[in-house]
Each structure stands twice: as C-alpha cells, then as structure tokens.
Amino acid sequence: MKFISTRGQTEPVGFSEAVAIGLAPDGGLFLPEQLPDISGRLGEWEKLGYADLCFEFLRLFATDLEPAVLRGIIQKSYQGFAVPEIAPLKRLDDRTYVLELFHGPTLAFKDFALQLLGNLYEHQCAKSGQGINVLGATSGDTGAAAIHGLLGKPHTASFILYPDGRVSPLQERQMTCTGAANVHAIAIDGSFDDAQRVLKEIFGDQAFSAQHHLSAVNSINLARILAQCVYYLFAWLRLPSPERGNVEFVVPTGNFGNVLAGWMLSRMGVPVAGFKVATNRNDILHRLFTTGEYRTGEVHASLAPSMDIQVASNFERFLYYTVGGDVAQVRAIMAEMKATGAHRFADFKPAGFSSSRATDAEITGLIRSVHDRFGYIVDPHTACAFQALDPARVSVVLATAHPAKFPAAIRDAIGQEPVHPALEALKAQPVVKHRLPADAAAIKAFIAGRAVS
Numbered sequence: 001m002k003f004i005s006t007r008g009q010t011e012p013v014g015f016s017e018a019v020a021i022g023l024a025p026d027g028g029l030f031l032p033e034q035l036p037d038i039s040g041r042l043g044e045w046e047k048l049g050y051a052d053l054c055f056e057f058l059r060l061f062a063t064d065l066e067p068a069v070l071r072g073i074i075q076k077s078y079q080g081f082a083v084p085e086i087a088p089l090k091r092l093d094d095r096t097y098v099l100e101l102f103h104g105p106t107l108a109f110k111d112f113a114l115q116l117l118g119n120l121y122e123h124q125c126a127k128s129g130q131g132i133n134v135l136g137a138t139s140g141d142t143g144a145a146a147i148h149g150l151l152g153k154p155h156t157a158s159f160i161l162y163p164d165g166r167v168s169p170l171q172e173r174q175m176t177c178t179g180a181a182n183v184h185a186i187a188i189d190g191s192f193d194d195a196q197r198v199l200k201e202i203f204g205d206q207a208f209s210a211q212h213h214l215s216a217v218n219s220i221n222l223a224r225i226l227a228q229c230v231y232y233l234f235a236w237l238r239l240p241s242p243e244r245g246n247v248e249f250v251v252p253t254g255n256f257g258n259v260l261a262g263w264m265l266s267r268m269g270v271p272v273a274g275f276k277v278a279t280n281r282n283d284i285l286h287r288l289f290t291t292g293e294y295r296t297g298e299v300h301a302s303l304a305p306s307m308d309i310q311v312a313s314n315f316e317r318f319l320y321y322t323v324g325g326d327v328a329q330v331r332a333i334m335a336e337m338k339a340t341g342a343h344r345f346a347d348f349k350p351a352g353f354s355s356s357r358a359t360d361a362e363i364t365g366l367i368r369s370v371h372d373r374f375g376y377i378v379d380p381h382t383a384c385a386f387q388a389l390d391p392a393r394v395s396v397v398l399a400t401a402h403p404a405k406f407p408a409a410i411r412d413a414i415g416q417e418p419v420h421p422a423l424e425a426l427k428a429q430p431v432v433k434h435r436l437p438a439d440a441a442a443i444k445a446f447i448a449g450r451a452v453s
C-alpha cells in the first residue's frame with residue numbers, strides 16, 4: 001500500500017516513510033492511495049479482541065512492516081490500558097451508547113494514536129540507529145499523550161512546551177511527574193500562542209532541526225488517523241447487528257481528526273447511518289456543516305479546552321475526498337483559506353453528517369442532565385456530544401476524556417468531584433519542569449544540551 005499527498009505533488013511513499021515524515025513535502029497530508037474494502041471481513045472480525053482487530057486492520061496499510069513486528073508494536077501500545085476491553089462500549093439506554101476512550105495512560109482518547117506512534121518511532125530508531133527528539137507545544141492533552149507515548153524509550157526524548165500557569169494542574173502533573181529522564185516539560189513564560197511561535201522558529205532553523213533530528217508532535221500524522229479507525233470498527237462490531245446500520249457516531253471535535261477516522265472507516269464498507277460533529281463555542285465546523293462556509297475566527301477559552309481550535313488541520317483530508325480527489329482544487333482551496341481565512345463551498349451537503357454546538361453554560365447543563373438521566377458522569381468534551389441526540393438513531397457517543405481530568409467543571413455541574421487513582425497518585429509525585437523564557441535561542445540551547453543522538 002502506498003500513500004499519496006492531498007496536494008498531489010509528492011511521490012507516493014510507503015507506510016513507514018509517511019509515518020516518519022508526518023507532513024508531505026508539498027505541504028499536504030498523507031492518505032492511502034486507495035481505501036480497502038473490508039466489508040467481506042467483518043464477520044470473521046466480530047469476535048476479535050482489540051489488539052487483534054487492530055492488527056488485522058493496520059496490516060492492510062502497514063504493508064512494509066513484518067507482520068510479527070506490527071503485532072508486537074500493537075500489543076505494546078495497548079497493554080498499558082487499564083481495562084481489558086481497551087475501548088468499552090457502555091449502553092446507557094435503548095438508543096444511547098458511550099464508547100469509553102479514556103482508559104489509556106493519560107485518560108484521553110489521544111493515547112490510542114500516540115501510544116502506537118511512540119512504538120512505531122521506537123521501531124524506526126532501532127532499525128536506523130538514529131535517535132529522535134520530539135518537539136511540540138501543547139495547551140493540554142496532546143502534550144501529555146505524546147510524552148507518555150515515548151516515556152522511557154531508548155534513543156528518544158520529548159521536549160514539550162506549554163504556557164506556564166495556563167494548563168490545568170492535573171494536565172501539568174501528567175507532563176511533569178513522569179520521573180522519566182527522557183521527558184523535558186518546558187513551562188514557558190507566555191501564552192500558548194507564544195509557545196507555538198517559538199516552536200515554529202525552532203523548526204524554521206533547518207540546520208538545527210536536522211542536526212538534532214527534531215520531529216513534530218502533531219495531529220496530522222497518518223498513523224494517528226489509522227489507529228483511530230480501529231475503535232469505531234470495534235464499537236460497530238459490538239453493537240447488536242440490527243442496530244449497526246442505524247448508528248450515528250457522535251464525536252466531540254476540534255481538529256476534525258477523530259471524526260475523520262470514523263468517516264474513512266465507513267468508506268471502507270462499514271455501513272453506518274452517519275456522524276455528528278459536536279463542537280463547543282469554537283464552532284467553525286458546526287458553521288461549516290450548517291452554512292457551507294469555512295471561516296476561521298478568534299479562539300475562545302471554554303470548559304472543553306482540547307476543542308478550543310479554529311483551524312481544523314485534518315479538514316484537508318476530508319476536503320480531498322469531498323472534491324473527488326481533484327488535487328488542483330485542494331491546492332486552490334487551501335491557498336484561499338490560508339490567504340483569506342475562509343472558503344465558501346457552493347453546495348456543501350456531505351451525506352451522513354450533522355453537527356451541533358454547545359456553549360459553556362450548555363456544557364454544564366449537559367453534564368448535569370446526563371448524570372440525572374443515566375447516573376453517568378461525562379467530562380466537558382464528551383458533554384458537548386450529548387447536545388441534541390437524534391431520537392431516530394442509535395447514538396454512539398465517543399467519550400474522549402475521563403471526567404476526573406476536569407474536576408472543577410464537574411463539581412460546578414453536579415456538586416461532586418470524580419476521582420481517578422492514577423491522577424491521585426500523581427498528586428504525590430514531585431513536579432519537574434523547566435521554566436524558560438518564550439525565546440527560541442534559550443530553548444534551542446536547552447534542547448542542544450539534552451537531545452539524544
């Protein structure tokens with residue numbers, strides 16, 4: 001299997017190369033040259049456990065890895081999850097299920113992709129003898145999941161910048177209390193935008209970046225999307241068969257990465273009724289699906305911070321399919337969006353999609369009503385997905401984070417704070433962080449002194 005760029009100006013590459021380079025050299029995102037048709041395999045996959053299903057699915061794409069190697073990487077990636085089902089599907093009532101994606105090491109769904117990516121990187125380092133230094137900026141969950149994906153792995157180090165005092169105390173502990181020597185949490189004096197600016201400047205110094213084999217943590221790596229397809233498939237196979245064709249997956253969305261994976265899976269021959277894109281007050285995608293206009297706005301802080309995004313970086317992959325693979329059109333639309341921050345689609349009605357938006361006050365109300373109705377506690381991101389469920393469908397809501405990560409929001413809604421033993425244990429660990437100014441030279445000097453080779 002080869003992977004092509006959405007912008008069509010990169011030679012197709014194999015799986016390992018697409019994973020290693022992340023972004024295609026022409027600025028596009030990698031996609032499989034062809035989506036396989038898996039409809040004939042669903043029966044035989046019904047009884048598989050999570051890791052085995054993941055192996056059967058990913059081997060269709062990772063054709064340049066030895067099957068035994070791929071199997072080993074997958075097993076390692078999901079063995080640290082706290083429950084044997086890995087992604088339990090819980091039934092709340094006749095029409096409503098929750099797919100719990102928060103049993104990984106950092107209690108958010110990003111672990112599904114970043115555990116796998118960490119093990120893929122480790123394999124590549126072992127094969128090439130070349131170390132890798134991962135550099136990223138985070139406002140919360142991604143940094144923690146990336147750090148835990150590489151924790152203690154030989155020949156790797158992670159350098160994660162975050163705005164000092166502006167991530168939640170528990171998220172900071174997940175990054176700074178690991179005790180691992182290859183993790184460097186850098187609390188910068190400034191905002192998240194300052195962190196991103198510095199990051200760009202460091203990657204912009206190509207000599208420095210090449211010398212230290214820097215690699216970006218981001219949401220556009222192909223392996224992340226493919227890893228995420230698996231839990232949709234796993235959930236679909238666990239639904240009673242009469243319900244499967246009527247299911248709507250309801251997905252709390254920021255970068256469009258999570259919901260894109262489900263939609264791509266459906267295009268591989270898994271029949272579903274649709275997908276709902278659930279946003280918070282940063283509703284660029286809700287506006288797109290209701291008006292046909294994609295227009296970036298200002299980002300506002302919300303109770304669901306991991307969805308505080310106004311540029312949905314994975315949207316380009318969806319765009320590619322929407323315009324029927326016309327790469328010239330993808331390039332033109334992306335250029336227009338870059339120049340003007342907007343694009344109006346003439347007739348934008350992608351089949352099977354609906355959308356919703358929840359303000360902070362609505363998020364609080366939804367946490368309360370889900371608790372009242374089902375005796376179930378959802379985190380603020382997952383709460384957005386409970387906005388206006390379609391009564392004519394069977395809804396599978398993707399629960400993207402454990403509620404104990406957001407104790408204050410839950411307390412405000414239902415008067416109690418959920419706890420999780422892993423988070424409680426962190427409270428006893430020493431915080432190890434490096435305070436640095438939001439200055440590329442200072443951070444480069446820090447990295448140069450600690451990078452692996």
Ligand SMILES: *Cc1c(COP(=O)(O)O)cnc(C)c1O
Pocket residue numbers: 108109110141142219252253254255256257258259306307381382400401
């Ligand atoms: C990252 C994140 C999201 C948004 O996921 P996208 O792939 O960006 O759509 C939603 N919920 C939580 C808890 C997250 O960490």
